[in-house]
Amino acid sequence: MTTQQSQTRNGLNVQQMVQTVEAIKNDPSLARFEFRARNQWINGGENRSTIKDFYGAGAEDTSRSASFEFINGEPPVLLGGNEGANPVEFLLHALAGCVTTTTVLHAAARGIQIRRLSTELVGTIDVQGLLDLNASVPVGYEQIRIKMDIEADCSDAELDDLLTFAQAHSPVCNTVCRPVPVTVERVRHAKAA
Incomplete structure (x- = not known):
């Protein structure tokens, strides 16, 4: 080269x-x-x-x-x-894409060549929270599991370290895993005379 x-x-x-x-x-x-x-x-x-x-x-x-x-x-x-897809499915899509891209980016930065990478995500949700039927049920996902199938030209220890790092540095994963302030504001329109 x-x-x-x-x-x-x-x-x-x-x-x-x-x-x-x-x-x-x-x-x-x-x-x-x-x-x-x-x-x-x-x-x-x-x-x-x-x-x-x-x-x-x-x-x-x-x-x-x-x-x-x-x-x-x-x-x-x-x-x-x-x-x-419904919004909570789009959240899984966003999470999968972000964790994947973060893994690929940091693998490249570490000199690791990825040969194959796929993920499967499963999120469990109880809609009683959404429907306000049970105050003890959280609104939204109770748990999200990501199974990553990855082959790369590095040791298992290096790969485990990469995946831990990617999870900690994925913006979507971090947005989901920590409280993020979200505000909802109504746009006020002038009333017709």
């Missing part, structure tokens, strides 16, 4: 990763990001989220020409029509 070629590991450009880390070390303000989602109720349990713009690395991002759209729905047993 010549110095002109960029080295990739696990599909990531290692030179770009090093440059990004150095830029943030030199200017920590570049690490501040603001991600945004907009949601529109359609009917019943169906609603649509759109995601396009975000702020990061010191500027508004303009690289996305179109929005990503996600339909939230519910299964019939929860009064829906299977219009899409």
Whole structure:
């Protein structure tokens, strides 16, 4: 490999990763990001989220020409029509994606080549909390289990250390595992005369 070629590991450009880390070390303000989602109720349990713009690395991002759209729905047993995955399923999707990406990123930083990686997530929830039928039942997931099937060119001890590190540094995993302030504010509209 010549110095002109960029080295990739696990599909990531290692030179770009090093440059990004150095830029943030030199200017920590570049690490501040603001991600945004907009949601529109359609009917019943169906609603649509759109995601396009975000702020990061010191500027508004303009690289996305179109929005990503996600339909939230519910299964019939929860009064829906299977219009899409429900929000707690999307949470599992977000958690799987974040833990996977964090694992891949930090494996690349450690010089570990991943050959195969898949996850299976199972979240248990008792909807009595949602329906306010039992005050002792928590609203939301009671437990989420992630089974990761991974093969990499490192020892079992290095792999265990990587997975522990990835769990501790996954933004979505940390958001789920610690209290995060969430506010809900009603937009007030002027009343017609």
